[in-house]
Amino acid sequence: xxxxxxxxxxxxxxxxxxxxxxxxxxxxxxxxxxxxxxxxxxxxxxxxxxxxxxxxxxxxxxxxxxxxxxxxxxxxxxxxxxxxxxxxxxxxxxxxxxxxxxxxxxxxxxxxxxxxxxxxxxxxxxxxxxxxxxxxxxxxxxxxxxxxxxxxxxxxxxxxxxxxxxxxxxxxxxxxxxxxxxxxxxxxxxxxxxxxxxxxxxxxxxxxxxxxxxxxxxxxxxxxxxxxxxxxxxxxxxxxxxxxxxxxxxxxxxxxxxxxxxxxxxxxxxxxxxxxxxxxxxxxxxxxxxxxxxxxxxxxxxxxxxxxxxxxxxxxxxxxxxxxxxxxxxxxxxxxxxxxxxxxxxxxxxxxxxxxxxxxxxxxxxxxxxxxxxxxxxxxxxxxxxxxxxxxxxxxxxxxxxxxxxxxxxxxxxxxxxxxxxxxxxxxxxxxxxxxxxxxxxxxxxxx
Numbered sequence: 001x002x003x004x005x006x007x008x009x010x011x012x013x014x015x016x017x018x019x020x021x022x023x024x025x026x027x028x029x030x031x032x033x034x035x036x037x038x039x040x041x042x043x044x045x046x047x048x049x050x051x052x053x054x055x056x057x058x059x060x061x062x063x064x065x066x067x068x069x070x071x072x073x074x075x076x077x078x079x080x081x082x083x084x085x086x087x088x089x090x091x092x093x094x095x096x097x098x099x100x101x102x103x104x105x106x107x108x109x110x111x112x113x114x115x116x117x118x119x120x121x122x123x124x125x126x127x128x129x130x131x132x133x134x135x136x137x138x139x140x141x142x143x144x145x146x147x148x149x150x151x152x153x154x155x156x157x158x159x160x161x162x163x164x165x166x167x168x169x170x171x172x173x174x175x176x177x178x179x180x181x182x183x184x185x186x187x188x189x190x191x192x193x194x195x196x197x198x199x200x201x202x203x204x205x206x207x208x209x210x211x212x213x214x215x216x217x218x219x220x221x222x223x224x225x226x227x228x229x230x231x232x233x234x235x236x237x238x239x240x241x242x243x244x245x246x247x248x249x250x251x252x253x254x255x256x257x258x259x260x261x262x263x264x265x266x267x268x269x270x271x272x273x274x275x276x277x278x279x280x281x282x283x284x285x286x287x288x289x290x291x292x293x294x295x296x297x298x299x300x301x302x303x304x305x306x307x308x309x310x311x312x313x314x315x316x317x318x319x320x321x322x323x324x325x326x327x328x329x330x331x332x333x334x335x336x337x338x339x340x341x342x343x344x345x346x347x348x349x350x351x352x353x354x355x356x357x358x359x360x361x362x363x364x365x366x367x368x369x370x371x372x373x374x375x376x377x378x379x380x381x382x383x384x385x386x387x388x389x390x391x392x393x394x395x396x397x398x399x400x401x402x403x404x405x406x407x408x409x410x411x412x413x414x415x416x417x418x419x420x421x422x423x424x425x426x427x428x429x430x431x432x433x434x435x436x437x438x439x440x441x442x443x444x445x446x447x448x
Contacts, residue, residue, distance in 0.1 A: 098437035101319035219260035349385025363407035
């Protein structure tokens with residue numbers, strides 16, 4: 001730029017000094033004030049940075065760190081049943097109910113998948129492709145009962161056992177449906193002895209895992225089969241209808257595919273406990289299998305193969321056919337408020353009923369059942385017979401700590417020799433949020 005033009009555009013030095021002296025007095029207190037303002041603004045920016053960058057990204061970072069601490073050098077994954085994630089969404093950022101999902105498709109959504117098997121087993125079971133095709137048809141027959149999700153085999157592949165630990169992130173072993181995809185990896189163990197180190201050390205044994213490839217999410221199912229009886233042996237054992245001793249094995253595949261579609265975080269079979277409050281009235285043993293015996297997420301091998309997803313899990317699959325929302329996010333869709341309502345048999349509310357809340361099961365895979373169960377809260381109902389209780393939590397941990405939250409509680413109510421009781425679980429609250437669409441979960445207890 002021309003120097004004369006710069007001179008014309010720039011104020012004279014003495015004019016700048018005059019303006020500066022008016023705007024910036026030389027008083028030292030003024031500079032102290034500016035310094036304090038700068039520190040305050042900087043602190044606010046750091047808080048905002050922490051809240052919106054660090055916390056909001058902790059879902060993936062937290063998973064990665066925890067995963068690497070437990071299984072070093074394993075690609076980022078959601079592991080089940082040994083789920084390693086602690087990637088909880090902060091409670092203040094939890095979405096209101098009902099959460100935003102895709103609408104239910106009017107026609108079945110077909111996901112094209114990859115089936116891969118170790119090279120030795122491909123030779124040992126030469127008809128494995130036909131058998132897997134029958135297996136896929138059976139899986140689709142279960143899904144067709146109450147969902148719009150279907151699978152179609154896109155390609156069959158074999159792999160060397162030396163590749164096992166890296167297959168989940170190998171692009172060649174995945175098919176892109178436009179939103180990612182799913183690959184099922186079979187490994188057939190050759191005897192009843194220990195697994196090969198590369199399989200055992202990977203941590204990928206009868207689990208579902210999750211990887212990003214080219215910024216798209218890909219789901220992986222890892223199934224370790226026994227050579228004496230497995231899903232690849234005899235297609236007639238997998239066909240729908242008739243006698244089928246292999247349906248339990250197919251149930252394991254259904255269970256892991258359920259995880260890839262966003263289901264059961266925490267594991268539904270972890271809801272298994274007895275009333276150890278040692279306070280009347282005594283509740284019968286509780287298990288989710290007894291409530292949903294057909295759902296492969298509550299048990300994958302106990303019902304002889306008559307599988308059907310529960311209303312909640314079918315709802316999730318139907319609204320998540322492209323598995324764009326993973327099960328860690330879905331676990332956080334629960335009603336943020338829980339109210340216990342105590343009534344008499346005629347429906348009239350019970351005022352000043354004493355409510356005791358006990359911890360029934362903590363939210364971790366290796367959590368023990370406490371005996372006695374700890375008393376967490378004691379409350380009195382209001383004139384409407386209601387009391388708000390502390391909520392359950394989706395914050396899952398692998399092993400129990402003193403801070404591990406509760407995923408199931410036992411509630412007992414007392415007044416004038418009348419009693420009542422109920423079990424409250426995270427799944428109950430999730431049903432209220434997703435299916436009913438309410439931010440308040442009510443637990444209704446009738447006293448007798």
